[in-house]
Amino acid sequence: MVIVMTPQATAEDVEAIIALVGTAGGEAFVSRGVSRTIIGLVGDVAQFGALNLRGMRGVADVMRVSTPYKLVSRENHPDRTTITVGGVPIGPDTVTLIAGPCAVETPQQTLEAAEMARSAGATLLRGGAYKPRTSPYAFQGLGEAGLRILADVREATGLPIVTEVVDAHDVPLVAEYADMLQVGTRNAQNFALLQAVGAAGRPVLLKRGMNATIEEWLMAAEYIAQRGNLDIVLCERGIRTFETATRNTLDVSAVPVAQRLSHLPVIVDPSHSGGRRDLVLPLSRAAIAAGADGVIVDVHPHPEQALCDGPQALVDGDLRELARVMRQFPPLLGRTAA
Ligand code: E4P
Ligand code: PEP
Numbered sequence: 001m002v003i004v005m006t007p008q009a010t011a012e013d014v015e016a017i018i019a020l021v022g023t024a025g026g027e028a029f030v031s032r033g034v035s036r037t038i039i040g041l042v043g044d045v046a047q048f049g050a051l052n053l054r055g056m057r058g059v060a061d062v063m064r065v066s067t068p069y070k071l072v073s074r075e076n077h078p079d080r081t082t083i084t085v086g087g088v089p090i091g092p093d094t095v096t097l098i099a100g101p102c103a104v105e106t107p108q109q110t111l112e113a114a115e116m117a118r119s120a121g122a123t124l125l126r127g128g129a130y131k132p133r134t135s136p137y138a139f140q141g142l143g144e145a146g147l148r149i150l151a152d153v154r155e156a157t158g159l160p161i162v163t164e165v166v167d168a169h170d171v172p173l174v175a176e177y178a179d180m181l182q183v184g185t186r187n188a189q190n191f192a193l194l195q196a197v198g199a200a201g202r203p204v205l206l207k208r209g210m211n212a213t214i215e216e217w218l219m220a221a222e223y224i225a226q227r228g229n230l231d232i233v234l235c236e237r238g239i240r241t242f243e244t245a246t247r248n249t250l251d252v253s254a255v256p257v258a259q260r261l262s263h264l265p266v267i268v269d270p271s272h273s274g275g276r277r278d279l280v281l282p283l284s285r286a287a288i289a290a291g292a293d294g295v296i297v298d299v300h301p302h303p304e305q306a307l308c309d310g311p312q313a314l315v316d317g318d319l320r321e322l323a324r325v326m327r328q329f330p331p332l333l334g335r336t337a338a
Helices: 011-023 045-047 107-119 142-156 170-176 191-198 216-226 254-261 269-274 275-287 315-332
Strands: 004-005 026-030 039-043 059-063 083-085 088-090 096-098 125-127 162-166 180-183 206-207 232-236 266-268 294-296
Touching: 004 011, 011 026, 011 039, 026 180, 088 096, 096 107, 096 315, 107 142, 107 315, 125 142, 142 170, 162 170, 170 180, 170 191, 180 191, 191 206, 191 216, 206 216, 216 232, 216 254, 232 254, 254 266, 266 275, 269 275, 269 294, 275 294, 275 315
Parallel strands: 096 125, 096 294, 125 162, 162 180, 180 206, 206 232, 232 266, 266 294
Antiparallel strands: 004 039, 004 059, 026 039, 083 088
16 A cells, blocks of 8 residues: 655654554555655555545545556556656657667767757657666766756757666766656666656656566656656667567567556657667557557767667668658557657
């Protein structure tokens, strides 16, 4: 059972609940977030039912949810959620295009990639200043200098920024620049990082761990939500399978499954899943047809010079085709491109 407190709830209100739960032999685990406090109850649910928890001061909601993830579950929240990032909606009525360079390399490259993204209809700019690389010798990103470039490009193009944070200590810094914080596949079960982004007061794009089941992915989202941040977008980005023809295997079925289990929006990353430019468009079409609430793609003005993931970056011609897909496909499904 989970209790969501109102933003106005006081420390005394929380203490009163802990005491009441104690009278029923239960234990209360309190998570104080930026905007609200969440209390998880462990013990006999039938005994808790006899307490008037809803009537307690400062209580906004009491959730009796059977799934292990509570706050992100659709069980108690039948309507699908729309998250807004810098004024751009991501949710059931729209198909949002997020595009940009895999890594921020130079001001010029980032600006050119952002212009390419915007011309394809993208409304959010992606770009990594902190890169999680397999090899310690590979380009690791420009760090704060990369964040400053992103902020300048946002200023120049008007596109809000989605950028990855790989270390819990960097969360406050990255949150200063980002409109949305990304947690990547390699960190999808880094619980300290999930808790830190949950407390950062910014929407979060949570990639699915490449080895994670859908339930593990939703439990990761629950870590963020438990810190009081429900502005979470889930991103399917391919999982590890026996197949070697693609970088990872895009699990298209994860889109409707996750949408049925959770009220959170679900988008797809066809670039990192396929790992190949020629697969990005077919996988984008598959994602949209499966009901994805958006796609996030890599673009690069000169992919042959890219410091990270050049083979999967879209170039100009592909972007015209992507723009056509974004104009034609969403309306067929009763949605608008956002
Ligand atoms: C994402 O952008 C990652 O940093 C990148 O895909 C990692 O790839 P690598 O295995 O080449 O380091
Ligand atoms: C990325 O989008 O830059 C990224 C690192 O992706 P993933 O975590 O899915 O590999």
